[in-house]
Every structure is written in C-alpha cells, then in structure tokens.
Amino acid sequence: MIYSSELIKGTLKTIVLKLLADNKKMYGYEITQKVKELTFDKIQITEGALYPTLHALESDGLVTTETEYIGKRVRKYYSLSPSGKNKTKEKVSELADFMDTMKFLLDIKTKTV
Amino acid sequence: MIYSSELIKGTLKTIVLKLLADNKKMYGYEITQKVKELTFDKIQITEGALYPTLHALESDGLVTTETEYIGKRVRKYYSLSPSGKNKTKEKVSELADFMDTMKFLLDIKTKTV
DNA sequence: TCATATACATAAGAATCCGATGTATCTTTG
C-alpha cells in the first residue's frame, strides 16, 4: 500500500528537514531511498517533488550544499544551516501536535447535538 | 497556534467525511464551527476550502444533500451515502496508518551510516 | 550489451487551499 499523494502534501519539507537533522548530510537520491526504506515503501518521494523542495530549502537559507564527485558522477550533499536546525524543531513539533489533533478528531464519536 | 495551511491539505476531505460519519447530517457552516471547537481553534477551515470540497464529495456520490429553510435563510445539509460510508472507513484508516508512519519517521534517530 | 540503478534537473499540468468578494438574513447590543 502506498499512501494517496494528497497525504504527502505539506509533510515533505518536514520529512526532509528531519532526515537532515538526524543524518548530518545527505544527497537527494539518498533521501528518496531512505524514506522508502524507513516507511517500508509506503512513502515514495518522487524526484519531481524532491528536487524543487531541496532548492527551495536552499534559497530559504535552511540548508547548505557541497558537491562531490563519485567517479564522474555528481553528488550534491545537503546539510542543515543553524536556522535550518531551528526550523526543523518548529516544523517537527508542529507536525507532531497536528497529528495528535488529527488522532483526536478521528477517534472521537461526537453526538454532542 | 494555528497549523500552517499546508498541513490541512490532503486531510480536509477525510475530516469532513469523518464528521459526517459521526453526526449523521451537518451543514457547511456547522462543520467549520465543529472543527474549530473540537480542535480548540487550531484548525480553522475556510469557506473557500470547504464548499468546493463538499461539492466535490457530492459530485462523487459520497454525500447526499437536503435543503432546509431556517426562516428565510437556506441551510444545506450533507449526509453520507452508502459509498460515502465505505470511503470514510478507507480514508480514516489510511490516515491513521499514515500518522503512525509519520510518527515513526519523526521520532527516529537514525545514524545508520 | 542491455536493462537497471544511480544522480542530477526542469517543466507542463493537475489538484488543492487561501484570501477576497459577493449576497443575504438573523441576532445582539449600545
């Protein structure tokens, strides 16, 4: 089972930031594979979604990049900047809070007419 | 604190379906107020988001409508159709599953280099 | 050698939500 794409919307940026917080530095392709692995294939980040997101994080100053060559192939590593670390904390706690709220909404049986 | 709007994306339809499942019939304005109340103002559904969503649910055959007049003012009630009830179960369990996955992603400290 | 994996990137289009605007009625309060 793969989650319907609407669910990913709005959480992708937070997922990426969190992964970078836990792994110091990662490159794009690695991120897609890591998410796939950690979620047992339930979340598959497409490249068309990931790269624009990474570029946006960079232009917002939340991540810095360094390019490496593996043989002749380029690899672009991303790391959190100091402001990126703060942003990650905010985003993660907001999402955690949101999920608690959603859980409450989904479990509730209100017949409070 | 109000959640950043990106988070709502993808969950709105499920929230609405779940509310209708728990409350038999509701009208648009009532839904916005109920969500606001149940989430202690953290989720505020705008009308510009809600009404198109309700119309989409209707044209997908997931809800049926009945119009009532309160004095001279129109009130449009929405109820789940049989297929809407099935869809609600699917959507709710998918979202619950997704939240578990996200919780796992957010809590994890992977330094599995 | 040919398919698959690795690795980057962009771009058109779809989907979804926000904010603004519009219309109208009802209720509360100074």
Place this chain on the structure above:
DNA sequence: CAAAGATACATCGGATTCTTATGTATATGA
C-alpha cells in the same frame, strides 16, 4: 433602532505543491 457581528451560502483569481514526463549522463550487474 441602527450598526456590528454572527449565520449561511457561493465563486474566483492566485499561490503552492505535487505528479508525470522528459532530458542528460554515468555506473553496474546479468
């Protein structure tokens, strides 16, 4: 009793975000 605020519907332009497709190129395994 007038004005403000709440109730109640609706639409629309614009922004954001993701999908799908496409493009380029190298590396690896069968």
